[in-house]
Amino acid sequence: MAAAPEQSQSADDWPARYLGELATQRQLSHHTVSAYRRDLLELATLAGHHDWPRLTHHDIRRFAAKLHAGGQSARSIARKLSGWRGFYEWLSRQVRLAANPVDGVRAPRRPKTLPKALSVDDAVQLMEANAHGHPEPAELCDRAMFELLYSSGLRVSELASLDMVYTEGGNGVPASLGWLDLAAGEVVVTGKGKRMRRVPVGAQARTALAAWLAVRPPARDGSAALFLSARLARITPRVVQNRLKAHALRAGTPVHVHPHVLRHSFASHLLQSSGDLRAVQELLGHASITSTQVYTSLDFQHLAAVYDRAHPRAKSK
Template sequence: MSSAAVDEWTGRYLAELATQRKLSAHTIAAYGRDLAELARLAGHADWPALTHFDIRRFAAKLHADGQSPTSIARKLSGWRGFFEWLSRQTTLSANPVEGVRAPRRAKRLPKALAVDDAVKLMDNQTHGHPEPAELCDRAMFELLYSSGLRVSELAGLDVHHVAARDGQAASLGWLELETQEVVVTGKGNKMRRVPVGAPACTALQAWLAVRPPARDGSQALFLSTRTTRISARVVQSRLKAHAIKAGMPVHVHPHVLRHSFASHLLQSSGDLRAVQELLGHASITSTQIYTSLDFQHLAAVYDRAHPRAKVK
């Protein structure tokens, strides 16, 4: 296909996007670049004659050139829309982009602290005569690591169970210190019980001894400096500041402690089903990613210890 014909098709298509779909100039420019790349890959081939196999070959070429799966997926989406439009302008037997998928995105493994770093983070907290806010922080951080809670689950905890009354909702989560457990409501409104370790129980008792009444009269377990239920954002900022002060080698947020909880538990027990239940995962597929973390740990031990692990 001549470059003049390519320019005519793309020009008409982009003009329609601007006038009928009212897309922004930035978006239209991006579509133009993606179609220019299609023209480069297709060479002199007649666009209406392109097949499913041609598009798959083009996607493979982009991948081989180092383009990310996300970028390729975006281009395929743009090409798909163009050929849908082209089918209304010419005789096109089928959209050649239909069914063509970008290469799979590499799975990003969750970040987890090394065991020594997690212990250091937990130990490097209150000393002397701590303020109530410090005791609150210690209890929150210990509980996040001890029980693998999501930050929303932590923030939603009450001191004890509160039944629904006078238009007030019942507790979504609460502490049961006598049995060393917390009850939380996770994703899909699924409730679960999670054990609380001894250091976390000790930290919680210290916090409860100085916890002031909540301003709104609620039974929120963790309170902000204004004595209202703590928010997830405040938990995140306090943990980040504490981790920096403790000299952690990575950025630490609440989900890092959840990942660390799961990874360290799996390393010690090897019980994937138990970790699934404790995390509140509906499917074990979500939990299986921690087996990769466990393998990474084993591989690191091998590299350090085995005399034949590395080429001299």
């Protein structure tokens, strides 16, 4: 018969035993165990005692509110609540608890962060940087990728999965996740939830794509991948990200640029010009209009900036 859990353990020893098990049995890193230790010390400080089984659901809610009032972020509070909850799950196996006091306690809602978007001028400057002269094939590949990301608002995974042409699998099912139809000026991509959509390709992007296709070498595996790495294999999202970052630094773009910034810029600039939220939703491949509505906030930021610059009574003297 298994031995009953120890109940005569000193209250001060419970965290030490718990942290010891995290380190030895679950083999968590020293850094992670140290973070749990700090969280439990903070809980003891908030409680003013070490009688862990006495803490209630109301106490934990009050502590979370106090942390929030003290300026701690919702993310930090959520992490601490998770650590406290794990400790009490363990403690309930050592002593009899009426309930886990952390269960049901939620961190404050995190403020909704708006996606970052380039200004129209910065986007144009980024696209046109180093666009003259006689570029090498790798530069033509990069230019075509960046123009397509901004022109069509693709996710980087959608871009990387594109083939040069439609390829048919069994029973007429497409063999690829996406393909370019340069003559029609559109790409077909498979996005989240395996939803397929057609997206127009702008004139500048079509020109850049034609220039790349004219010099594109055969892929080593014989695939129809539209964009290739230096090893002539299908490009990966990580390589696209690194190339775009380096290009933006050379172009002197004032903010950090990654592929999703170009997707956000596409949506924001299109909405500023058209005001058609439903069309932007379709082009982005969002299943719900709620995901697209964040761009209305970006649009208002643009309008507010125009107001601040132009209205004679916008600024105080």
